[in-house]
Amino acid sequence: MKEPNDIILHAVIKVAVVIILTFSINLFFSGHHNPGGGFIGGLGFSAALTLLFLAFDIETVRQNIPVDFKVLTAIGVLIAVFTGVGGIVFGAPFLTQTFDYFDIPVFGKTELATAVLFDVGVALAVIGTSMSIILSIGDDH
Amino acid sequence: MSWLHIMVLIPFLFAIIVPLIYRVFTPRIHTGWFVLCVPSVIFLYLLRYIPVISNGETIFISVPWIPSYGINYTTYIDGLSLVFGLVITGIGALVVLYSIYYMSKLKESLHNFYVYLLLFMGAMLGLVFSDNILVLYVFWELTSISSFLLIAYWYQREKSRYGAQKSMNITIFGGLAMLAGFIMLSMMTETYSIREIIHQTDSIYDHSLFLPAMILLLLGAFTKSAQFPFSIWLPDAMEAPTPISAYLHSATMVKAGIYLVARMTPIFGGSAEWFWLVTSAGLVTLLYGSLNAVKQTDLKALLAYSTISQLGLIMSLLGMGSASLYYGTGDEASMYAVAVLAAIFHLINHSTFKGSLFMVVGIIDHETGTRDIRRLGGLMHLMPISFTLAIIGGFSMAGLPPFNGFLSKEMFFTAVLNASDMSIFSMESLGVIFPVIAWAASVFTFIYCMILIFKTFTGKYKPKKLEKAAHEAPVGMLVPPVILSSLVIIIFFFPNVLSQYILKPAMGAVLPAYSQPGEIEIKISAWHGWNTELFMTMGVVAAGALLYLYLKKWIGIYSIYPYSMTFNNFYNQGLGKMEDMSFSLTKSYMTGFIRDYFVYIFTFLIIIVGGSILFLDGAAFDVSNNGPVSIYEGVLIISMLTAALTVLFSKSRLTAIVAVGALGYLVSLFFVIFRAPDLALTQLVVETVTTALFLLCFYHLPEIRREAVRVKFKMTNLVISLGVGAIVAILALSANGTRLFEPIAYYYENSYELAGARNIVNAILVDFRGIDTMLEIFVLGIASLGVYTLVKLRISGRDRSERTK
Numbered sequence: 016m017k018e019p020n021d022i023i024l025h026a027v028i029k030v031a032v033v034i035i036l037t038f039s040i041n042l043f044f045s046g047h048h049n050p051g052g053g054f055i056g057g058l059g060f061s062a063a064l065t066l067l068f069l070a071f072d073i074e075t076v077r078q079n080i081p082v083d084f085k086v087l088t089a090i091g092v093l094i095a096v097f098t099g100v101g102g103i104v105f106g107a108p109f110l111t112q113t114f115d116y117f118d119i120p121v122f123g124k125t126e127l128a129t130a131v132l133f134d135v136g137v138a139l140a141v142i143g144t145s146m147s148i149i150l151s152i153g154d155d156h
Numbered sequence: 157m158s159w160l161h162i163m164v165l166i167p168f169l170f171a172i173i174v175p176l177i178y179r180v181f182t183p184r185i186h187t188g189w190f191v192l193c194v195p196s197v198i199f200l201y202l203l204r205y206i207p208v209i210s211n212g213e214t215i216f217i218s219v220p221w222i223p224s225y226g227i228n229y230t231t232y233i234d235g236l237s238l239v240f241g242l243v244i245t246g247i248g249a250l251v252v253l254y255s256i257y258y259m260s261k262l263k264e265s266l267h268n269f270y271v272y273l274l275l276f277m278g279a280m281l282g283l284v285f286s287d288n289i290l291v292l293y294v295f296w297e298l299t300s301i302s303s304f305l306l307i308a309y310w311y312q313r314e315k316s317r318y319g320a321q322k323s324m325n326i327t328i329f330g331g332l333a334m335l336a337g338f339i340m341l342s343m344m345t346e347t348y349s350i351r352e353i354i355h356q357t358d359s360i361y362d363h364s365l366f367l368p369a370m371i372l373l374l375l376g377a378f379t380k381s382a383q384f385p386f387s388i389w390l391p392d393a394m395e396a397p398t399p400i401s402a403y404l405h406s407a408t409m410v411k412a413g414i415y416l417v418a419r420m421t422p423i424f425g426g427s428a429e430w431f432w433l434v435t436s437a438g439l440v441t442l443l444y445g446s447l448n449a450v451k452q453t454d455l456k457a458l459l460a461y462s463t464i465s466q467l468g469l470i471m472s473l474l475g476m477g478s479a480s481l482y483y484g485t486g487d488e489a490s491m492y493a494v495a496v497l498a499a500i501f502h503l504i505n506h507s508t509f510k511g512s513l514f515m516v517v518g519i520i521d522h523e524t525g526t527r528d529i530r531r532l533g534g535l536m537h538l539m540p541i542s543f544t545l546a547i548i549g550g551f552s553m554a555g556l557p558p559f560n561g562f563l564s565k566e567m568f569f570t571a572v573l574n575a576s577d578m579s580i581f582s583m584e585s586l587g588v589i590f591p592v593i594a595w596a597a598s599v600f601t602f603i604y605c606m607i608l609i610f611k612t613f614t615g616k617y618k619p620k621k622l623e624k625a626a627h628e629a630p631v632g633m634l635v636p637p638v639i640l641s642s643l644v645i646i647i648f649f650f651p652n653v654l655s656q657y658i659l660k661p662a663m664g665a666v667l668p669a670y671s672q673p674g675e676i677e678i679k680i681s682a683w684h685g686w687n688t689e690l691f692m693t694m695g696v697v698a699a700g701a702l703l704y705l706y707l708k709k710w711i712g713i714y715s716i717y718p719y720s721m722t723f724n725n726f727y728n729q730g731l732g733k734m735e736d737m738s739f740s741l742t743k744s745y746m747t748g749f750i751r752d753y754f755v756y757i758f759t760f761l762i763i764i765v766g767g768s769i770l771f772l773d774g775a776a777f778d779v780s781n782n783g784p785v786s787i788y789e790g791v792l793i794i795s796m797l798t799a800a801l802t803v804l805f806s807k808s809r810l811t812a813i814v815a816v817g818a819l820g821y822l823v824s825l826f827f828v829i830f831r832a833p834d835l836a837l838t839q840l841v842v843e844t845v846t847t848a849l850f851l852l853c854f855y856h857l858p859e860i861r862r863e864a865v866r867v868k869f870k871m872t873n874l875v876i877s878l879g880v881g882a883i884v885a886i887l888a889l890s891a892n893g894t895r896l897f898e899p900i901a902y903y904y905e906n907s908y909e910l911a912g913a914r915n916i917v918n919a920i921l922v923d924f925r926g927i928d929t930m931l932e933i934f935v936l937g938i939a940s941l942g943v944y945t946l947v948k949l950r951i952s953g954r955d956r957s958e959r960t961k
Contacts, residue, residue: 042837048914050833052921058841065848085944088937095930103229109221112923114912128912130922133929137922140933144940149849151947 021070028070035063043138044131053134057141064146073153084147091139098133158217160231163198164285167278170194171271178267187266188256195248195277202241209238210657212664212672216287216351222927226348232287234671235661239500240284240408240415242658243507247407248277250636254515255399257633258522269309269397276302280408284415288348289338296334296376299412300327303404307396319392322727326379326389334376334416340369341423354422354668361427370424373416374433381413381467384441385723391460398518401456406463406510411503414467417474418499418666425667426481428581435575438472439593441465446600450607451714455517455527458604459510462553465597466506469568473499476575476590477666485669490676491574493667497655497678498567500662504654505552505560505647512640513549513608516542519633520612525623529607534617538626541634543613548641554605554700555598555693560647562693563680569594569689595692602700603707651680755876762879769886776890788829796822809854817847834917 036059043056067076102111114128170191178187205215218230233241252273259266279298286292301324308320344360345353353360360366377383382390393405404410417434424430445465452458477496483489519542520535521527536543552559555566572594576587619625628634647654655678664671684690703710719725745756769775799822802815820843827836913919921929 046915046918047912050837050915050917052834052915052918054921055834055838055841058838058845062841062845062848065845069848085941088940092933092937095933099926099930103219103221109927112926130913130918133922133926134918137929137933140936144933144936145845147940148943149845151944152849 024070028066032063053137057138061142061145084143088140088143091136095136164281167274171274174270175267186256186261191270192252195245199245206657209661227290230287231285234665236665237284239662244280244408247511251399251403254636258399272302272305287350290348293335297331299409306400307393316395319395323389323393330376330379333372337369337372340365377413377416381410382464383437384444387464388724391457394456394460402511402514407507414470421478421666422668425478431581435472435475438468441468442597443593446597449604453529470499470503476571495571496666497659497663500659502564505564508640508643509549509552512637515637516546519629524626529611531621532612533615536613539628545637545641546609550605550609552644554602558648560644566689569692598696599699602696603704606704655680758876758880766883813850
């Protein structure tokens with residue numbers, strides 16, 4: 016890959032990535048009630064990372080984000096499966112999700128749903144998959 | 157979820173932490189000591205159930221797993237599964253103890269070994285305690301896979317890989333046949349529960365699928381239990397480390413087939429086909445195994461053939477016992493029912509004496525470096541304890557008193573004599589063959605037991621032919637076979653304790669008529685008078701001793717039979733031919749051009765989808781419910797068409813990429829118009845990411861070249877693309893006009909109450925149809941691994957070719 020050395024691009028992307036990451040995390044958590052969720056949240060996250068990889072060279076980003084995305088995929092899939100197994104432990108069928116309302120300081124009455132945990136797995140799997148595909152193709156000289 | 161379910165899962169959970177233990181404690185502590193806890197604890201836990209089960213009770217606990225498919229994780233304990241559970245964990249504990257001394261903690265990769273072993277143990281426990289046939293099938297195949305891993309444990313050796321592949325090919329073929337049989341069974345009875353199937357036995361008796369299901373199930377059982385002619389995998393499986401041979405290939409896995417036959421006896425038993433198939437397969441295997449064992453020169457191969465023959469014996473006993481179901485109850489029924497008791501009795505006895513014999517052979521191998529009978533001899537004085545153990549195990553296998561093998565062999569003789577008097581299943585003319593085969597096989601059994609004991613331990617000590625100077629094994633290695641050998645003797649003197657508490661409930665599980673205690677009086681006695689059985693045994697000893705002494709004179713007849721006629725040869729030839737064929741077939745269509753692959757894929761799409769639309773009357777346009785087409789939609793469609801045509805006719809790659817991206821964004825505009833913000837967002841991001849991906853590889857792609865292509869090729873492409881376009885359009889229109897299944901749209905009515913989610917799409921994805929999403933991310937993960945390996949392996953391949961230059 017050619018080495019990009021564009022100051023404007025760097026400056027813009029540093030800000031943009033933070034905004035996109037925040038937005039995708041917001042997307043992820045609002046998923047249960049508003050548009051969003053694990054899939055789209057994860058995709059947004061990996062879009063931000065892709066931007067980073069586009070603007071800076073792969074080695075620099077790798078040093079700052081030392082994550083093996085293949086492992087991340089596996090962790091995501093495992094989380095999704097284990098939240099499903101959680102149902103079995105409590106005597107319900109595999110992949111049963113539940114929810115309840117709790118009073119939490121600062122947030123007030125909040126709904127906590129196990130579906131969000133499952134969604135974490137989905138999001139991690141999506142991030143891991145898209146990033147490891149992009150990196151293995153982009154890394155290929 | 158009960159302790160019983162957790163018990164089955166414990167080995168799997170432990171398998172996950174074994175590598176950690178290995179990493180932390182090696183080389184200070186042998187990993188086996190930790191693993192030893194698992195089977196011991198489960199064994200002690202299962203002992204609790206003996207009094208309950210012997211009272212005629214059964215335990216049945218069900219946890220829904222995938223209730224919408226009727227698949228439940230059901231644990232069922234009755235006499236039969238308890239016997240197997242005790243054997244699996246009891247022998248398992250001894251084998252692990254033995255392996256601690258057999259497997260060096262410095263040289264071997266113990267974490268792999270014990271992970272496979274625990275996987276296998278869990279799979280076996282799951283298999284015998286499962287009531288759901290599909291769950292049983294999953295565990296059944298898991299035993300095949302874990303045994304494959306165990307046989308190939310020393311994967312550097314070619315023979316290990318060959319043996320592992322052979323066992324997997326044969327047992328998985330059988331397992332698939334069994335799955336088909338299970339599906340037929342569930343089609344006949346509309347349930348997956350074995351207990352419920354047994355309740356419906358009368359109604360399936362005349363069903364047209366009855367016989368096919370029976371044959372397919374027996375294929376599974378026979379391949380697993382190494383019945384003739386599927387037995388060819390078992391001798392090759394002896395490439396595994398000896399503890400594994402002792403565990404899988406004598407005590408547990410090979411008996412899964414026996415378990416299946418016993419479990420299915422209440423369903424199929426009482427029919428002539430079942431009786432003949434099971435009994436004759438068992439008797440043929442018995443004779444074949446014992447004949448072949450005599451000519452072996454490798455001690456483990458000898459034991460492998462003896463296992464085949466003993467499994468045949470147990471199988472034939474189950475077959476003969478199934479005749480009892482024909483009569484229901486009464487004197488004649490109980491006469492044949494004893495055969496089932498004998499089968500389970502011999503199964504336990506076989507586990508004890510064969511387990512200890514395998515361990516003794518392992519000791520010989522470990523301490524002398526060879527298992528070849530021709531190089532061994534005179535070890536009696538050097539290894540007195542092993543010699544004693546070999547005598548106990550060997551004489552028990554030969555059916556001599558005072559060892560437990562004598563008791564079950566006498567019962568076997570009783571059973572064949574009873575069967576020869578049988579007046580059903582057209583036994584009148586053929587009945588006399590049964591005692592003859594049984595007697596002949598017993599003579600050869602006697603001979604190979606004598607070979608095993610005396611050729612190894614007596615005669616002249618030949619230190620020059622051995623790799624190490626022979627000496628007695630360390631104490632820890634001797635403890636497990638000593639325990640098993642003492643069981644061999646204890647069972648001989650107190651057989652009725654065993655029969656009262658363990659054998660009778662197990663028989664009750666196979667023959668439901670005897671499921672309550674006190675229905676039948678069983679007394680196993682060592683002395684049963686001067687009857688035919690005893691005379692048969694005396695004949696076996698006399699003829700066997702005579703033939704053993706003159707072994708050299710007649711052993712030559714084995715070499716007359718040509719190798720090319722054996723099933724082993726058929727297997728090897730067949731496998732080779734199949735590999736050649738698939739190689740040439742693959743080579744002919746894998747051209748390396750992606751456009752060829754697209755031609756295949758789309759041609760099949762046109763033929764299959766188009767054909768089924770045509771012949772099944774699938775095209776159904778129902779436009780009456782459609783809304784009007786707005787001006788925005790019209791504009792969008794025209795823009796999309798333009799974008800698509802741009803892709804088609806663009807001369808530069810960059811234009812094409814941009815046009816594809818535009819197409820994607822336009823689709824997401826459709827989602828916006830139809831008020832699906834979730835989909836629109838996802839589509840937008842996907843489109844962005846894929847376009848970025850395209851741009852990443854853009855640097856590496858060459859410019860599009862104008863290719864001089866033939867008109868014929870262009871015409872083929874045109875026909876195929878028009879066909880695909882037409883079919884997709886028809887499919888989309890018909891799908892909209894047809895309702896085959898209940899729409900999942902009704903979820904929106906109660907998504908908030910049931911899932912607490914105001915976002916219906918999300919509720920459907922994670923709450924209502926979670927399994928779809930889960931499998932979807934599986935696919936994603938596998939796809940990413942695929943891309944990774946393809947890209948990375950290609951690089952390393954190129955590097956290698958550069959290096960060789």
